[in-house]
Amino acid sequence: MKKFMLLLLFCHVVSPVLHSMKYFYTASSQVPNFPEFVEVGLVDDVQMVHYDSNTQRMVPKQDWMEKVTGYLPNYWDRETQRCQSEQPVFKVNIDTLKKRFNQTGGVHIVQVMYGCEWDDETGATNGFRQYGYDGEDFIAFDLMTKTWIAPTPQAVISKNKLDRETGQNEYWKNYLTQECIDWLKKYLGYGRSTLLRTESPSVSLLQKTPSSPVTCHASGFYPNKIMLFWRRDGEELHEDVDHGEILHNHDGTFQKSVDLDVSSVKPEDWGRYSCVFQLSGVNEDIVTKLDPKVIKTNWGRTEIKRDGAPDSPSEFPTRVVVGVVVGLLALVVICIAGFIFWKKRNNGFQKANTSDGSDGSASSVEAAPLK
Structure with missing residues (x-):
């Protein structure tokens, strides 16, 4: 075929x-x-x-x-x-x-x-x-x-x-x-x-293994007019960064992720990095510091929610799987719809x-x- x-x-x-x-x-x-x-x-x-x-x-x-x-x-x-x-x-x-x-x-x-x-x-x-x-x-x-x-x-x-x-x-x-x-x-x-509503997302930091990039994942936002990026010392990063595409969630909201390669980042410099989410119509940015304590991994699990409170450790596997499934379903729906x-x-x-x-x-x- x-x-x-x-x-x-x-x-x-x-x-x-x-x-x-x-x-x-x-x-x-x-x-x-x-x-x-x-x-x-x-x-x-x-x-x-x-x-x-x-x-x-x-x-x-x-x-x-x-x-x-x-x-x-x-x-x-x-x-x-x-x-x-x-x-x-x-x-x-x-x-x-x-x-x-x-x-x-x-x-x-x-x-x-x-x-x-x-x-x-x-x-x-x-x-x-x-x-x-x-x-x-x-x-x-x-x-x-x-x-x-x-x-x-x-x-x-x-x-x-x-x-x-x-x-x-x-x-x-x-x-x-x-x-x-x-x-x-x-x-x-x-x-x-x-169409003119605004919904702020939950933002998570994810990492598969200690040597993998750190993924900043935002989900549940609307509209899809957003910026999601990594910055160091207040300046937006363009190197060692991989931007994902905006995907549809089943409830009509959107999700997006951006990866940061931390292989060359010294442990003492992690505090200089942060993930920034900006949503059209909302003046306040959602800023998530690159902190090992808040990264959801297979060996230590927390999540930064929109209110700043950590999430339940047990939610990491479920949310990751759901995110992948939603992404795949979105592609199927997009294909069927003619996109x-x-x-x-x-x-x-x-x-x-x-x-x-x-x-x-x-x-x-x-x-x-x-x-």
Whole structure:
């Protein structure tokens, strides 16, 4: 089976006031136990809608999304019909790209990601729309020029056709910079009590063996606009530090860890190090000193909770296992929901040679009737 990589586009350094709305379409062939077509929508990385070819129904994933039906009668029926009409188009997309890449059978995946971002402090906005194929960039829309970027020769046919569709490109420029932002603000208003809440985490220091890195693990925070880092003498460390990704917890909160290599740290210098957690909307940082007495290990177990009190020693094995299981479950849920991300955002695309010598035949990749 052809391998593909799941890349979670979360970074430990994020804007404290940046909101986003994103839609992801995933069409697949010969992927066991996975729907052939999936659409999900998110606001601030919280899933709000879901559709797949097995259920054949667009459904809300948050209670506050039910408010949409009050403003837009038959909204869910219309969205369901739209998704059902898109399924065969994406199926053709896969067949088209298999021919482009001289492929036959096997696992293949076409993806579309589009949406917008809004900084509620500065008012700055950004939009993006791009396609991926088998985990790699295929083509992306350039908002500034209202043209398409083809990072691979196989996408040049699509680029040439899309660049000629000036009316459609103007529509996408307007949607991504205006209409999408308007909907994002509406959804933030609908889900204010959920999306704009703040929850502080429990922070633990973990170490597998005396020679292993010390992991600073924060779990239970919301939103995921955070910074988690190690510092020495008050200065942030960048060397000997390994940042983990932000993962979902089963209750809708998030977890993240950052490792510190202490192999070269002298015992008398441990007090110079600390782990710092910063949460958007909360002025007070959670600072955890690098102290052997508070590190949870297989030979000595304590935990620093948000109130500063040590936790029960017996909880270490359970919480570590639960954390691993939650992380694995999150990956499964992410996969099923269609979050099979590819490598770059649209501003990272590199153009391919546009003189491909093709016959100019149309591609169905761009034919998907995305809203």
